[in-house]
Amino acid sequence: MVDQDILIIGSGVAGMSAAQYASRAGRSVTLIEELAPGGQTMFIDMIENYPGFEEPISGYDLAVKFQTQAERFGAKIAYASVTELVKEKDTFIAKSSDETYRAKAxxxxxxxKHRHLGVEGEEEYAGKGVSYCGTCDGPFFRNKKILVVGGGDTALTDAIFLSKLSEHVTIIHRKDRFRGQDNLVRQVERNKNIEIVMNHTLTKIEGDGNKVTGVILHDLKESKEYHRDFDAVFIFVGMLPQTGLLDKTLLDHDGYAMTNQRMETRLPGLYAIGDVRDTVFRQLITAASDGAIAAHCSSEYIDELEGMEYV
Known part of the structure; x- marks a missing residue:
């Protein structure tokens, strides 16, 4: 049994930020990660909008810096998969593939995780023209031919954002009407830089081995396939929040963890941060902010908990 004040599950920017702030505040902290530190940050080729870096930095290099800072303040990192999380009185018990952890918070x-289409070329060209985040990677494709796949709020919002970077944005949707908010639909329809193609699906992403060069589209009404040239493909077909450890009463209708502005869930002592929680904007900078807030508030929670123990 490993004991610590605060147990952090997940080592993306949100988790690393929480580890840094919590350990710097004098708390004993263990961060558990099943793969490698950095989370999805590791798969971002270049990041050019993170404050403090004049030149673009790779996701890997940024993740290493976060890890180094957290460890310098005393945070410990363990590599394992957490299989169960329960609360017994005022103590959380987390069982992993090779150890059991006990924590106050x-x-x-x-x-x-981004839902993938599963089409040929999608994995091969991930980070080479295939992206799941317009605000992250859009600036790399200024004035290029951009394809957006999806019909929900995220697809529409990012298509609008991308249209500010390029006059050649095409959005395809498999149905004959978008499922996003009406005001977003109207903005897209009025945007002269966005071409709307309905009743279409993407069946293949093509490239030259180094970058995306085009796609194969399927016209569902005409039941035919054809090629079009594109430099980038942005896919927005939903997200899969990794909330399998939580009771369904802590989740919203989309499966995200519900929190307040202090990152608290309905279960005292349990906090959720970053992409796993219901939030309006998913960026590295907001994830880092979530982590700092959760570290501060969980530390306050422990102070109150320990105060109660001595009453």
Whole structure:
């Protein structure tokens, strides 16, 4: 049994930020990660909008810096998969693949995974023209031919954002109407830089081995496939929040952890940060902010808990 004040599950920017702030505040902290530190940050080729870096930095290099800072303040990192999380009185018990952890507070930073289409070329060109975040990667494709796949709020919002960077944005949707908010639909329809193509799906992403060069589209009404040239493909077909450790009463209808502005869930002592929680904007900078807030508030929670123990 490993004991610590705060247990953090997930080592993306949110988790690392929480580890840094919590350990710097004098708390004993263990961060558990099942793969490698950095989470989805590791898969970002270049980051050019993180404050403090004049030149773009790779996701890997940024993740290493976060890890180094957290460890310098005393945070410990363990590599394992957490299989169960329960609360017994005022103590959380987390069982992993090779150890059991006990903590007074838990910060969940397990993130969310982008739904993939599963089409040929998608994995091969991930980070080479295939992206799941317009604000992250859009600036790399200024004045390029951009394809957006999806029909929900995220697809529409990012198409609008991308249209500010390029006059050649095409959005395809598999149905004959978008499922996003009406005001977003109207903005897209009025945007002269966005071409709308309905009743279409993407069946293949093509490239030259180094970058995306085009796609194969399927016209569902005409039941035919054809090629079009594109430099980038942005896919927005939903997210899969990694909330399998939580009771469903702590989740919203989309499966995200519900929190207040202090990152608290409905279960006292349990916090959720980053992409795993219901939030309006998913960026590295907001994830880092979530982590700092959760570290501060969980430390306050422990102070109150320990005060009660001595009454």
């Amino acid at each position: 838990v910060i969940l930073a397990t993130g969310a």
